Amino acid sequence: MISILADANMTGLAELLDCYPEHFEVQWYQGRTPTAAQLAQAEALLIRSVTQVDSALLAQAPRLRWLGTATIGTDHVAADALRERGILFYSTPGVNAGAVGDYVASVVAAEVMRRGELPNPSGQLRAAIIGAGNTGTAAAARLRAFGYQVECYDPPRYQQGDSTVHRDWQRVLSADVISCHVPLTRAGTHATHHLIDAEALSQLHANALLINASRGSVVAEQALLEQLQKTPELTVALDVWEYEPQLNRELLALVQYATAHIAGHSVAGKVGGALRLMQQLVRDFKLEVELPELASQVAQRLPQAVYQYSVKGEKLSLQTLASALLSIYDVRYDDKLLRGSDLSPQAFDQLRKSYPARAELASLELIDLNSTDLQRWQQVQQFLQVAGR
Template identity: 30%
Template structure:
């Protein structure tokens, strides 16, 4: 039986699946595993099932040893994994696309509603115990019907978010590395544009692109200035796609109307300038946080691991 190291807590069903064929060493302690403990545990591992909170780099791969065959990330994003270092060592890296599409799109659209309708502000007001009274101009927000949603990164999650937006009567433009299927574009009424045009015409901009060197601070001060001053920015992809300091300044100065964030540049730390503002909705990386989705993610990571250890191709390899 091979040794499988699981770097954090995952649903028990996935561990049971792995245990049917292999010895499993799963971290179950409070909080995240320390770097030192992780490097110690991976020694001699044939497989590593990783969470996005753990950095899988050359140091860790070397600590594991030459017998390591697969790194299975329990996430669709894999910026925590040094994929070239894995490839150089003949290690297969895998992720969990598809299974979290709908849950993440739900959070994206939830943030759109929170930001445009000022739901977070309203809830904080009630909980504060302050006196309030209904009035014609009390906590006025912005409607979505007839407005334009700009989607940056039109993969599965972007398309799922677009379907929700269409149901709300929104127009769709998108920026992506390639054209989407013409049938899907027709279904959504989606038009592909360059990023500059998307920022200029959109009432809401929702980020769904992968994170990497080309998308680091894709949205900074220049891009925020290019948006309408009535527009909103939503991010459920990866935090460093946005220059958080620039966003805090733009929100404070009224460069854009508001924002909704599920991910943060230096997670779990949030830029203090954002914490002081009422016009930004902040949630703690809940994009895939449903029982059904997190279980499906862990089960797919287990399937990827088992396939490689059997000498088969994993269902969802990276690259």
């Protein structure tokens, strides 16, 4: 029997583990860090991004031989320390890429409703994706659905010969929409810590839209605060924060969309993370266990598989498309939840813990379309179904 220690807020994990009591002895931890007593017994540890795994934590876990994080990013885990101990380590890249892409689409849709048009200060409908991995690819597809010419900035991929990306930073800064989708790295030629700094911010179009759904420290918060004080018309959407769960209240008051690190929190994204880790754990421990399919896990948590939106009597205008997308996921609701809290670290964590079931935009079906708009909708649908590389 394997002794497992797991984050109690990992959606779908309890159901998976409870099906096989003969294989797993399970302890659950609340909050951000397990207790020393819990760590002392654990052979496998399943975490989310809120748990920092460093040498000090590992010293309390002498039996640990397997670690999995239900996240794309791994900057909360000291990988070198794991290697020194010979501990197997897995993350879940791409598992919530569709959800993060939907977050970007929802922000743009909300801007269409607020401005009456797409963010387009250059007049060229240009969007820049920073980081062409799983979430960046999904976000790029959603932006193309709106008609943007999308360019992906990714110097490491460019150096590897990827002809679909570029390394021209000025092309990024001159875009109408800029969306960040990189891991947090602090060293090396292409470090991303404070990639968006004061110099970069000063070069953005005044009415541009900047979105960060990657890691908080990719954007220098103090520099952003100072830029917004000088250029309040710059539109910013922050799902991640440099010192989360501690929020910069002065900055939050100036950004247009502020959310509690929930961009990837669709049902499919959250359940998929737990399922992916369990699939790997079962393989590594050589267990004869048959796990359910992702679709069945998602279906248990959502009332329906398809969400119909009638456009009878309307043309498929930009506003109609935006309204339809917002009917599935509306970032303004998440913004309202965060601003309505007391903005404490506890409130931030609670919003993530109690996040409601959220469908993905791929489940949207427009009905009652006229024949002229049907082809356009079919093209949009293809973009909404892109889940990443």
